[in-house]
Amino acid sequence: MSGFAQNAESGLGAFSKADDLKKRILYTLLILIIYRFGTYVPLPGIDPTSLKEIVGGNQRSLLGMFNVFAGGAVQRMAIFALGIMPYISASIIIQLLTGVTEYFKNLKAQGEVGRQKITQYTRYGTVILALIQGYGVAISLENSQGIVQDPGLYFRFVTTVTLLTGTVFLMWLGEQITARGIGNGISLIIFSGIVAEIPGALASTFELGRTGAISSGVIILILLLLLIAIYFIVFVERAQRRVLIQYPKRQQGNKMYGGESSYLPLKVNTAGVIPAIFASALLLLPITLSNFSSSSENSILISITSMLGQGKPLYMIFFAAGIVFFSFFYTSIVFNPTETADNLKKYGGFVPGIRPGERTALFIENLLTKLTVIGSAYLVIICLLPEVLIANYPVPFYLGGTSLLIVVVVGMDTITQIQTRLMSVQYESLIKKTKFNR
Template identity: 60%
Template structure:
């Protein structure tokens, strides 16, 4: 089955694209919003010495801050007002989705439709404020724990830093919602995508500079480039991989019309969870560092500081926990977003069935069995892709941006964005056909 990108390349009418004013407005709005986001990553946090922080950050180039810096588009390295990026909002969204499957009241809200979705979105925003404020306060305490970074340490700096960083996250949350509604969609994903892509040129220059200085061999650089291309091709292949279950609808009569027996497919993606497991796993692994910074400033935190040290990139404990969390969230998130029982009930209501499988509970068990098998492959695929950056950073001193996690996010978001553009363009073409049909009808 052709992907949205292939359909767009094969079927796009560039004349219709030029006439699609609504689509062009959405694209320009999205570009303008992303430019505003990139400008915000260069506005420094008030009350810090950027040069002193840059020295401290470079001294921790192999730490967890580097991964967070990649997601924020370099805002952490510059300690900008968007240093937290939109990660607290993504974490809050996933937590609310997970809680939906635990608390019946939230599940009932989810089934209420648009009104319930608005209430759940409001809960997500509230939780975003809590998570962002907690992380921002941890950052303010950690900055004051480093000598020379904060010009005037004290409670005023902690309050102003917490408000500024939390406000930056809330602004990005609002900006992402605007991109989703007024732009081409996928607002939160596009913000992370823009941050990663913006750092690609600097990462390439840095890699070539390491090669010029002799720290990296030419063979290793070429190998990494070829590996990156191979990883991109592998990601595209796996993200398009599906297990299609045959669904049969029997012959039926509706009014005076008789419908023949029909056959369709129920597509089950190999990677149903998308990029959520690696993003949420990496975000969760950042939590001990935030707590360790808070405890270190208060005079304690020896155990937490030790745990934070062992959770550095390339450490065996970090890799093991990263893989375990990815596998856990892959299965958990797949179970949340896809309900085999609900799917089987919908098929039964519409008289659809899987050949050889009894409708109802047997169908739900069969779908769950198939979904479990392909999720095992999906989890293994995500672990393989996401463990690459740890190996490259630990043993080859390569930038994070050539790792599998960043490439997975970039490729997945790009494929979704192309699908969104293709959908908007198709809608515009259908509107044009409807208008032409109406004009012909009036002439007759």
């Protein structure tokens, strides 16, 4: 207990000296407050009463998932109704192009200059997708009777421009959090939207229990399942397969140097929460397509969208397939076994029993494939199992597996970044004390 108290005291002492970290946290909180405020500013020319009735009856469909990622802005048809999903969709397209086209592969290999160009293309893609989706939303609102007070070309123009501006502004806010805040800007925006709606989701769930719509035993079972899922997420996200790396001894004069050993940590879930977000973004595509025609012309898309409701077999199959695909695809982008093996060989490191170079790259690749199989299976279980239970009861989307995964993983990453910055402050303080004592 005394050791824990000392660690806590030293952590508080380091935080009190971390002026830059305090500014970053306050800056991040300010931006998130601005974002939450925007989710309550409605589009002009909308009848909120009619909108609430229509959206309220579709919360069990893909529209409910869209509403989760938009932080509740869809059900209020706010200026941030598109949320950050166009940016995520553009990121998916650019990353797919990076894996299959030589031009984007070369851009990625150019380092910082290439990354800046890729970021620029992602922004352009975000604008194009937001423009298309915004226009689709405007048409969809006009096709829904009673929502639009004065339909016509002017309403479509204003709605499209407003939604486009809202998405671009959110993209800019996310980049500001990444650059000047505590990092993970886009993820934190999604995280804050979900967290802000969870208290209301819990309250509505307890209200259903009070009115008898669902039994108390079911509520207890759901809460227990959520707690088990949180523990499972934390356990797997911290799990690593450490590969022993040995460095040879070398003699200089009469002294021996080297001979140390270290570990190459390979996470079980290298892709993190990205596969779940990307798979969700693709599942929202039918909503975008169905918005461009009247109800008599898009009956096929409407049928597909209805079959992609929460807990439906088609939804479960596509969602699981998307998670598995993006787990392997994103892992291949963020971790290159050949590059890692070359770096080890360059600095004299090797895996005991494995020949340096190509054999080491093949060993790491096989190991990473096995870990990705486990990681993708874990993501499928976390994202889909709670949906099976929740789909049979009127429980909000915010208590689903995807929402829970995003909240826990992003929360862990944010805490890790804060701890890293605190450690850098402690090291700087220690270095200053050492120089002063000398």
